[in-house]
Every structure is written in C-alpha cells, then in structure tokens.
Amino acid sequence: MPFDTELLPRINAKSVRENGKQYYVDAKGSRFPSVTTILNATKPKEERDRLFNWKARVGTEEATRISTTASRRGTQTHKQIERYLLGENPICPEASLPYWESIKPILKEIDTVKLIEGSVFHYDLSYSGKVDCVANYKGIPCICEWKTADKPKNSIERLYEYPLQLVAYMGAVNDYYRDYDIKLNHALLVVAIPEMPAEVFWFDSEAMNNYWEQWQKRVAEYWKKKY
Template identity: 35%
Template sequence: MTSVVAQQEPPVQDTPMTVKPDRRIDMETGNSVPDLGMPSVGSILRKTMPPESVLVLERWKARMISELGEEGFKKLQEDTFREGQTIHTAIDELLTGTPERDLTIPEENQGHWASIQHVLADISDVCVVESVVKHPELQYGGILDCVAKYRGQWCLVDWKTSKRLKPTLKQCYDIPLQVAAYTGALNYDDNYGFQVEKALLVIAYGSGDKGHAHLLPPALTEHYWTQWLKRLHQFNLRFRHT
C-alpha cells in the first residue's frame, strides 16, 4: 500500500517559498485541478460521502431552507464561502510578509482573525503558501494552504472556518482525510524537494472563540491517509473504471 511519505528530506530553512500559483481549484464546484487533468481532493470526498453523512447533510440543508427560505440559504452559503476566502487571503498575506497593520480584515472576519492569533504566533519558517500539489501515481490534486513550522515542527497546515466548535477531529468529519490527502500528494510531487510527516488542522471561529489547532502526528496522519485511500478507491471504481 502506498505510504503517505516518500523518501525525501524534510524542508530546510532556505527552501524558496512557493506562493499562489495561477492554477486554482474552483472551490465552489470542486472541479478538476486546472491544467492537471485530474480530480480534486474535495470532489473525490464529496462524491464518496457515506450515506449516513449525506443524510445528515440533507437534513441540515432542509432545516436551513425551512428557516431561511431558498434565497436566504443561498445567501448563507455565499457569505460563508466569501468569509472563508477572505480570511484565507489575510492569512496568506501575513505569512508572505505583509505587516499585520497593513492587512484589511472585514468586520465579518474579525472574529475569525482573533480566533487564530495564538496559532499564528506559533507559525514560523513558512516555505509554501497556497500551492498546487498533485499525486502522480494516484492521479489526484489540490491546493494546499501552507507548509511551515508549528512550534518547531514541520507541518502541512490547513485553515478552516466554522460556526460550530470542533474540539475533536471526529467533529471535523472528512477534513482530516483531506489534509492527509494533501500531505501524501506533497510528498510525491516532484515540484517539492522535501517531505512532511505531520499535519496541522486549524479551525477559526467567527464568534471569536479560541480556535482549535489539531496536530496530526505521523501515525495519525498515516491513519487518515489509509481512510483517504479507501475513499479514493471507491471513487476510482465508480467514476474512473466504468
């Protein structure tokens, strides 16, 4: 079975930073990674979602439409997407050298920003920000958020926003699988000359509550990688081998 880690060295401090390629995933539709001709991690996970998870999602959607109406629900989705994109942009700018005093944080993102200050304080030696990764053997791709040191440990970092508190990885649903998939792709992508064995999933809350930083050590990253491979296999059987 393919491991999440290939045989290369960890990043070194003078590794050139990789920042914001032109090839970006359509985050709303999860379409294939542009120019790479392969499905995105997000689209694979959505298309292989377990029936019980689909049911929970559909019930939530029906409840929200009942409360907000069709247009209100559409606006909620648009607002959530925009807030996520905006906070990602602010984080990217900070990590690529823009002083915090020069950042523009909209009112609706002030809580998210306050929520992750304690995590940002522990991030150093950033070497990758918003960059395309692809797994040449398993044929999937995506855009990772960041590779940096967190409290002195090299990690692939993924930033998420949430209205609900997620103090455990179980409450993060498929996000740990997504992070493991990006880690595996990074480690097999020849465009990167280093390896990471750990991942960090950071949840920012619009309420301003202290964000949760879930550190996945190598064994746990490998565990979620195994779960990701099962979902990828399901996807291949349904959509690639027909």
C-alpha cells in the same frame, strides 16, 4: 518579515469547474479531480444524510445563504493569513476581523513557511488540490489548514472529512516535492471562531497513516466508479 520563508517553487496550474466538479490542470495539460471533488463524490451515506437533513431543517434558501457566507468569510480569512505569513502586515477587512483575531495568536507559532496557497498534484494516485500552507508548527514540519466556524467543533469526530482533506494534501506535497527534501507526516488544523481562541487540532504520524489508508480507498473508489 515575521517568519522564516524557504518557499518551494509554485506549480503553474489553473482551476476549472465542470458539472459541479473541480479540477486542476498543470502546465502540460494534465487534469485531475480535486481532493474535495473526490470526497464529495465518495461521501458515505451517513454523511450525505447528515447534510440532507440539515438542509431540510433550515430550508434550501437559508442553507444556500449560510454556505455562501461561510465560503466568503473563509476566502477573506485565508487571504488575510496569506498576506500575514508573507510579511505584508495587512489591514483586515471588517467582516473577517473576528476570525482573524481568533487565529492570529496561533500564527505566531508558525515558522519556516515553505508553501502558501499552492496547487499540488499526486500523479501516481491521480488527484490534485490547493494547500493552505506548509510550514513548521512549534518546530515540526506539517501541513496547515485554516478553517472558520461560528462555534467550536469540540472533537475530531465533528471535523467530519477535514482530516482526509489534510492527509490528501500531505500525500500530494510529499509526492510532488520529493526532490526538495520534503517528508511531512504531521498536520495542523486550526478553526477560527469569533470572540474565542481558535481551536487547534494536531495530528501525529500515526493518525495520519490511518487517514492515509482511508484516503487511498476513497481515491480508488472514485476511479473505479469513474464519477
């Protein structure tokens, strides 16, 4: 195995979709909205306008094609990363190979893998999600998220709501696995780009504390309006 693994116990949860919203249900039947569902429901006007204008510019059919393609390549790349982190040394599907080649060098700096593609729940704040990875990056424990894109983001501002997604997962991992000596306060977001080295965005504890405050407000807004 290329990595030290100290895997946390996985949560027995299932994903369900209703009216365009995603929920995770735990073994006891408790159901909570996903992080992405909360973010989509509470999206600020400027973000909604940005997406609306993009769809208007490229056309509904093309927007759907782009989104579907991006989702498919993201799923394939995630599965490739998961197999690699588990030491399975897989052969990469051709469609996702450019993204895999972009991100693979970063994975060599990942160690002490604790969770891969794991469902998590934050019972106090009533939300759920699926974490890409909990591991060490350059020796620091963190939440890891893998993204794919056709061109660089170039700035944190162009990540839009990804940092809130990161901090939401971090909070859920800290809450659910508190008895396993887990206390994360850093996050890594890696964007795989064809024919280019992957972009690496590193978030320290101060940044994550600021995002955590923003995320808590979004959760409160969601439940106040009962979307």
